Amino acid sequence: MSYMNYGIKPDIVSMAKGLGGGMPIGAICATAEVAKAFTPGSHGTTFGGHPVSCAAALAEVNELIDRGLAGNAKKVGDYFAEKLAKLPHVKEVRHQGLLVGVEFDDIISGVEVKHGCLDRHRSAHHSSDPSAYRNRGGLRQGSCYHRRNRKSSGKIKNSYRNKENLIA
Secondary structure (H helix, E strand, O other), X not given: OHHHHHOOOOOEEEEOHHHHXXXXXXXXXXXXXXXXXXXXXXXXXXOOOOHHXXXXXXXXXXXXXXXXXXXXXXXXXXXXXXXXXXXXXXXEEEEEOOEEEEEEOOOXXXXXXXXXXXXXXXXXXXXXXXXXXXXXXXXXXXXXXXXHHOHHHHHHHHHOOOOOOOOO
């Protein structure tokens, strides 16, 4: 979990999206003291702990642990960020695992890069506030991305040669 990288221990943590591997489920983890406040019927749920969703969540957590996917995400994220940082017009790359943010110089627009990525089926997002993040974009890859798939960063690099063709 993200908080683990900052030396803090929250009283309560919520999780949902990735927990069920695509099945609808949400959960919370709490310290023993805070958990005392959650008596039966004192909190609601959208999904109600459906047995199929719970089985999917258990399988997902086992896969993450058994296959060391968090460690792989860090390793591949470090590699990906290193390669992105060497590209022209990249001012800064920040990342945590495979959640990657790229800041571009004034010559290239993060929105144009996002559209180029989407046109070529790569996942990218850009802030809806252009005044705050005009030259920033985010690139995401799934946590199962492996270094053997690294050719895509070379395609990005080659695309910078022609400003009109931002992502090859």
